[in-house]
Amino acid sequence: MTLYSPSAVAIGAAEKPQPTGVLFDIRKYSIHDGPxxxxxxxxxxxxxxxxxxxxPESQSFEPELILRPGRCIGCGACEQACPHGAIEVHPQSKTIFTDRARCQACGECTRVCYAEGRQLIGQEYSLEQVWLEIESDLVFYRQSGGGVTFTGGEPMSQRPFLLALLRLCKARGLHTALDTSGYCSWxxxxxVRPLVDLFLYDLKLMDDARHRRYTGVxxxxxxxxxxxxxxxxxxxxxxxxxxxxxxxxxENLRLSGEFLSQLPALERVDIxxxxASAEAKYQNLGREYSLAGLKSPSAERMEEIAATLRAFGxxxxIGG
Ligand code: SF4
Ligand code: SF4
Incomplete structure (x- = not known):
């Protein structure tokens, strides 16, 4: 098989109609999401x-408007552009008020905001659009032993699009990683699994009642x-x-250690x-953040937790 063949191969010429997917970012040169x-x-x-x-901008399946009031220069262009009357500029203070109940996430205001005070998060992509982004870095994957990581949000929630992208990657010999919560049917x-070289699998809590309380499922x-x-x-x-x-x-660390130490194919655990940096994102999305004020664990505490889990073999x- 020829590795890294070019995209001259028409994408899915034989597989139309092609699925599309809603993404909120395509990040190049990532070194934290697999090898x-x-x-x-x-x-x-x-x-x-x-x-x-x-x-938090990854949670909704719909595009969302994010506001960055610190960048706003009060020009008023967004008020003029909004077709749904969702924006008001205070005449004296030039303060911008956006009524989220009226906002339809059409993105018109973001197109006229050159100060980047507003951004629409999430847009629909075709297979070809995503593949062009992936393909442009083939040389880096080859030189570094890298590849493509599908993350989110939860990629398994848009399975037809994920499958199509995985097939494209595997047909061209690329290493694939899937970052998942594992919350889906077997x-x-x-x-999906035959097309995935590496699973990055999230584990949060072993007790089901606590898991439901803190994650909703x-x-x-x-x-x-x-x-x-x-x-x-x-x-x-x-x-x-x-x-x-x-x-x-x-208790949770002990249960996690016992459970994970029984898994035969586990490469490693990253804690x-x-x-707390997400707090501002919640504000900019107009949402409450229930963990406001919670401090990050110290480096010493992370070392302690790592040692606790290492005791299970x-x-x-830390990080990764
Ligand atoms: S277009 Fe941007 S900079 Fe101008 S008032 Fe609206 S948010 Fe502020
Ligand atoms: S995204 Fe559309 S509806 Fe929402 S505030 Fe901007 S222009 Fe108005």
């Missing part, structure tokens, strides 16, 4: 509502899917966000420190 230099493709929409989510995962599917992937000997890296007071207690990294 080597990667392109990370961010799917919009997630069935979980983790209280600590640091990408039949869905079973269809049960962890039963998440745990059983992880066990099933491991039985099938897929390469898996588990990622645990460490949220002080929510999942860093001795990721909570950081796991390979544990």
């Amino acid at each position: 080597g230099i990667r392109t990370a493709v961010f799917f919009k929409g997630c069935p979980l509502r983790c209280l600590w989510c640091h990408n 039949s869905a995962l079973d269809e 049960s962890n039963a599917l998440i745990l059983s899917n992880l066990q099933a992937l491991s039985r099938e000997r897929h390469a898996i890296r588990v990622r645990i966000p460490i949220i002080p007071g929510l999942n860093d207690d001795a 990721l420190a909570y950081h 796991l390979t544990v990294g």
